Amino acid sequence: MNSYLLFKSIHLIAVISWMAGLLYLPRIFVYHSENNNEIVTSVFKTMERKLFYYIMTPAMVLSWLFGLLLISKVGFDQLGALWLQLKLIFVVILTFYHFYLGALLNKFKFDENNKSSKFYRYINEIPTLLLILIIFVVIFKPI
Numbered sequence: 001m002n003s004y005l006l007f008k009s010i011h012l013i014a015v016i017s018w019m020a021g022l023l024y025l026p027r028i029f030v031y032h033s034e035n036n037n038e039i040v041t042s043v044f045k046t047m048e049r050k051l052f053y054y055i056m057t058p059a060m061v062l063s064w065l066f067g068l069l070l071i072s073k074v075g076f077d078q079l080g081a082l083w084l085q086l087k088l089i090f091v092v093i094l095t096f097y098h099f100y101l102g103a104l105l106n107k108f109k110f111d112e113n114n115k116s117s118k119f120y121r122y123i124n125e126i127p128t129l130l131l132i133l134i135i136f137v138v139i140f141k142p143i
Contacts, residue, residue, distance in 0.1 A: 007069045014062035019131055021056030022094065025101050026124035032108055033117045041111075048105050060098055067091070083141040090134045097126055 025048060032044040071078060078084055107113045136142075 004070070004073045007066050007073060011063060011066035011070055014059045014066060018056060018059035018063050018094075018098075019127060021051055021059065022098065022101070022127040023124065025051055025056065025105070026120045029104060029108065029113075029115075029120040030117045030124070033113055033115060033120060045109060048108060052102060052105050056098065056101075060095065063091075064095075081141070083137050086137045087134055090130050090137070094127060094130050097130075 028044060028048055028051070032041065032048070035041055035044065071084075079088075104113070104115070107115075
């Protein structure tokens with residue numbers, strides 16, 4: 001079996017899972033921030049925690065692991081390619097965004113959220129923009 005294609009397949013599955021979470025968690029935050037019902041709030045907290053810790057974080061780790069394995073397969077000299085450097089910069093930003101969502105999750109956990117639903121609607125666009133940039137950089141390798 002071709003290990004490069006195996007690593008690439010697992011990498012893509014992990015990235016898709018991670019991106020789904022990065023897009024969905026802020027949407028849950030929108031509804032959570034608009035809600036005042038204690039029972040519904042408890043459900044949102046459970047959904048947020050499970051999404052972040054059981055889906056998003058393992059998917060992020062696997063994305064990084066198999067992405068780095070792919071780089072090792074093609075050779076670390078490829079790190080000199082500007083397109084790959086740009087991709088890695090965008091992925092690092094996504095990783096910081098991931099942990100920022102984790103910090104926001106903790107605010108909700110302790111009922112300390114001070115952000116509006118509008119704020120969460122805006123930050124929900126960040127992973128979309130980064131995804132678009134990453135795809136164009138990887139597909140077109142413009143530089």
